[in-house]
Amino acid sequence: MAAITAASYGNKVILIERNSSAGKKIIDNRNGRCNLTNTVPMNEFIKKFQRKGNFLRSAFSRFTNKDPHGIFEFQRTKLKVEDTGRVFPQTDDSKSVLEIL
Numbered sequence: 001m002a003a004i005t006a007a008s009y010g011n012k013v014i015l016i017e018r019n020s021s022a023g024k025k026i027i028d029n030r031n032g033r034c035n036l037t038n039t040v041p042m043n044e045f046i047k048k049f050q051r052k053g054n055f056l057r058s059a060f061s062r063f064t065n066k067d068p069h070g071i072f073e074f075q076r077t078k079l080k081v082e083d084t085g086r087v088f089p090q091t092d093d094s095k096s097v098l099e100i101l
Contacts, residue, residue, distance in 0.1 A: 001063065004071065004101070023098040034094035036072070037065045039085040075100045 007013045019025060026034055038045070042060055046053040068087070072079055077100055078090035089096045 001067075001071075005063075023101065026094050026098050026101070032094055033088050033092045034097045035086050035088060036079065036097065037068045037087045039081055039087065040065065072097075072100060 003013045003015045015022070017024070042064055045065060046056055046060060049056055069079060072089070077096060079087050080090045081087050
């Protein structure tokens with residue numbers, strides 16, 4: 001997300017991947033669906049990180065769990081919200097997420 005944002009401001013970006021291929025961790029997702037975000041209110045989400053939550057607060061004040069919706073919808077990728085509040089690509093296929101990124 002940082003690389004996408006930096007590039008959107010006209011910066012040159014080089015993304016270095018530790019795995020054997022870019023996006024391997026996205027494709028190897030447990031269920032192959034790629035849970036992109038959730039709809040939990042931000043304060044509730046940060047509480048789940050306990051003491052580390054305060055560290056995340058400043059980052060999440062600029063980039064929230066709602067921002068991935070805009071990025072993927074801009075790319076015309078439909079998302080779906082499940083009863084649990086988890087957000088997945090409508091395709092239920094993590095490869096569709098990798099294609100966008």
